[in-house]
Amino acid sequence: QKEVEQNSGPLSVPEGAIASLNCTYSDRVSQSFFWYRQYSGKSPELIMSIYSNGDKEDGRFTAQLNKASQYVSLLIRDSQPSDSATYLCAVGQAGTALIFGKGTTLSVSS
């Protein structure tokens, strides 16, 4: 059974701080890793994807992947109240559906 684990939170950070979200996965052959943001009552929207070990930056977001440790993380710099949402980690490989974690709730206080 393929599993994706996330700390449910809530993770609370003050405005302007760095938020760090973590995710581990069980299937060693996983190839693709994604972070989605989901606001309450809305559908998930893709924030970032990463396929290679190391860091990938996009604006205030940085995804980090360590395949040896089966670990992927998302850093949000200069956190804003509008970043308050549930962040979903997803893992997959070509030809199969993405498997999602249960999500981490982030709360950014102003």
Added chain:
Amino acid sequence: SQTIHQWPATLVQPVGSPLSLECTVEGTSNPNLYWYRQAAGRGLQLLFYSVGIGQISSEVPQNLSASRPQDRQFILSSKKLLLSDSGFYLCAWSVIRGPGDTEAFFGQGTRLTVV
């Protein structure tokens, strides 16, 4: 650009009634299509996925079924709804950008309440 349409947005159905949720994708051909369900306060559970017309893989045994009558149309059905079928149903499509490089994009979702 690709667009995914899912309807209805909300639905209230009595226990034992049938269900039909529809999803269509525009702007792409031969997409992989998915149905996920999210119970209140829970994560996304994969229900069905399809790699082509008439090809459906079921991930969770239950009283739901899926069909793909056309390349860009995916339908989720039930003959008799249970209270436990309540949840947020999400249709998604995926694109393969390269080896191991698959991304999924979601429709707006259908919030189903079985009463």
